[in-house]
Amino acid sequence: MVNNNDNDEANPSAPYLIDGDTLYKRNDGASYTPIARRVEIIRRLLNDDTGKITLELSFDYAGSSHTIEISRGLLTRRKISELLAYGVDVSDQKAAAIVEWLGYQEEQLPIERVHSTVGFDFSQSPPVFKHYQAIGMDSKYTGPLQIHPKGTYEDWLHLVKEEVMGHPPLELALVLGLCAPVATCINHISGGEVLLFHLCGNSTQGKTTAVMLSISTFGAPIVGHSSLLKDWNGTRNAVLAQLRDIQGLPVAFDEASMLEGEYGNLVYQLASGKDKSRLDNEGALRRSGQWSGSIISNGERSLSSSSSKNAGSQIRITELSNIPWTQSAENANRLKEGLLKHHGHAGPRFVEYLLTQGLDQLDMRRRSWSKHIEAQFSVADTFTQRLSDKIAILLMTAELANEAFNWGLDVQAMSSLLISATAQTSGNRDIGKHAYQYLMEGIHMHENHFYVDDVPPSIEPVWGKWIVENQSLKEIYIFPTVFQSLMKQGGFENPSTILQLWKDENLIDHESNKFTRKKVISASFSSRVHVIRIVESADSDPV
Numbered sequence: 001m002v003n004n005n006d007n008d009e010a011n012p013s014a015p016y017l018i019d020g021d022t023l024y025k026r027n028d029g030a031s032y033t034p035i036a037r038r039v040e041i042i043r044r045l046l047n048d049d050t051g052k053i054t055l056e057l058s059f060d061y062a063g064s065s066h067t068i069e070i071s072r073g074l075l076t077r078r079k080i081s082e083l084l085a086y087g088v089d090v091s092d093q094k095a096a097a098i099v100e101w102l103g104y105q106e107e108q109l110p111i112e113r114v115h116s117t118v119g120f121d122f123s124q125s126p127p128v129f130k131h132y133q134a135i136g137m138d139s140k141y142t143g144p145l146q147i148h149p150k151g152t153y154e155d156w157l158h159l160v161k162e163e164v165m166g167h168p169p170l171e172l173a174l175v176l177g178l179c180a181p182v183a184t185c186i187n188h189i190s191g192g193e194v195l196l197f198h199l200c201g202n203s204t205q206g207k208t209t210a211v212m213l214s215i216s217t218f219g220a221p222i223v224g225h226s227s228l229l230k231d232w233n234g235t236r237n238a239v240l241a242q243l244r245d246i247q248g249l250p251v252a253f254d255e256a257s258m259l260e261g262e263y264g265n266l267v268y269q270l271a272s273g274k275d276k277s278r279l280d281n282e283g284a285l286r287r288s289g290q291w292s293g294s295i296i297s298n299g300e301r302s303l304s305s306s307s308s309k310n311a312g313s314q315i316r317i318t319e320l321s322n323i324p325w326t327q328s329a330e331n332a333n334r335l336k337e338g339l340l341k342h343h344g345h346a347g348p349r350f351v352e353y354l355l356t357q358g359l360d361q362l363d364m365r366r367r368s369w370s371k372h373i374e375a376q377f378s379v380a381d382t383f384t385q386r387l388s389d390k391i392a393i394l395l396m397t398a399e400l401a402n403e404a405f406n407w408g409l410d411v412q413a414m415s416s417l418l419i420s421a422t423a424q425t426s427g428n429r430d431i432g433k434h435a436y437q438y439l440m441e442g443i444h445m446h447e448n449h450f451y452v453d454d455v456p457p458s459i460e461p462v463w464g465k466w467i468v469e470n471q472s473l474k475e476i477y478i479f480p481t482v483f484q485s486l487m488k489q490g491g492f493e494n495p496s497t498i499l500q501l502w503k504d505e506n507l508i509d510h511e512s513n514k515f516t517r518k519k520v521i522s523a524s525f526s527s528r529v530h531v532i533r534i535v536e537s538a539d540s541d542p543v
Helices: 006-010 080-086 092-108 153-163 168-190 207-216 236-241 264-272 311-316 329-341 346-354 359-374 384-405 411-424 431-445 480-489 495-504
Strands: 016-019 022-026 032-037 039-047 053-061 064-071 111-115 118-121 128-130 195-200 229-231 251-254 294-299 317-321 450-452 464-469 472-478 517-522 525-533
Touching: 016 032, 016 092, 022 092, 032 053, 032 092, 039 092, 053 080, 064 080, 080 092, 118 168, 153 329, 153 346, 168 195, 168 207, 168 294, 168 346, 168 359, 168 384, 168 411, 195 207, 195 264, 207 229, 207 251, 207 294, 207 329, 236 264, 264 311, 317 384, 317 411, 346 384, 359 384, 384 411, 431 480, 431 495, 464 517, 472 480, 480 495, 480 525
Parallel strands: 039 111, 195 294, 195 317, 229 251, 251 294, 450 464
Antiparallel strands: 016 022, 022 032, 039 053, 053 064, 118 128, 464 472, 472 525, 517 525
């Protein structure tokens, strides 16, 4: 039994007190009876993302102090015993007293706001950016991502000035990280996709160092599940799960050689910014995971050439191939060593400046840059506009960083590097020509399924009709279902993308806002079909 002590004098009406490693309950007089080993709430937390209250509990067990975060829902006589599993001294006969004590203590503590998601929250006005310390509200991050700033911004900046500035590839790597919040803002204003970048080439070009530099702007540049720098090891669902609720921070995946199979579908999902909808255990539709910003990958092999028949996936990933990212092995080693000691500072500072610009002003700046870049391509193809939009976000990011920090990034050199790199991979995007050649081969192999003018086919089912003039094939009518099937058989995953390419090149005859036209197949039958124009040589045609 304890008599009045310092704690009691500080609050003589307190029903409980902790003295050393023991919890005491106040008696009717001025004495206290020991109840249990020390257990107390040290923080009361309100999660801004879930709306739930959690409590940070500190307690003694086996001679040492422990801390856990628990649901407030455990503070009932029925549920408090669940804390026994953690070592809390809360047996049945002590449960009522401990629930009363913790309830009393909770009311004395202020509520601290926390968040478990990261990046922009546009539901608040003005928008809030959630990093380790939120920008726009008083809240700290409690999730697993390693985004706690380490070292100092001044030392990180000194390293960057010494090892990065003046070398355009590394300046670009820096921008690949900083562009994530810009991309998220543009996505919110006018729609768009997650920016995907793949750094590929031989193993001595400093790709991993470049990715570490990108990630260091917002977090720890070390490979791990709880880091913004991850690896491809795991199922595709596991890869996507690591992106959920990241809205405007860069995420990188190291060494694409770990990823097996065809990349096309995964690229689509990464760029879409959302996971597939699924049902929970009770059959209700579960909220799909969402993400935005920039995703960076690296590896020796190209991803776009591995998806050579998927035009859609190729335009969604910007491949930066065979670029000497670092200047020397010594340069790479100094950067890696320094970035591990100092990181997580520049990104939040950049976002603070970004939020002063206004979303509409950002979009206007992006549009201006996009027009400027599109004019720089010596040979334009059907993807030029979309490429220009992506490069525009990178260059406006560099421009904004110069305004915010006076870094002196060489925006013009960066522009030339990006245009050159994307031009080198444009050949891989020439899917329209490959698809046209494949279709012509398939149609000629199965010519007996087609009407030839008014002559019916010799084999059922009917696939369409050949239009012949002066003994030369001029047009082919093909039913949409047959076209879809042939394209899928050839590995062309997005027939509508192929049709859009052909439409742009005037290879199909179509009604306004459609890919089809209604045509007469026989004397008694008309149908909506794709009308494919015949060119003499697909190789010479700029499809």
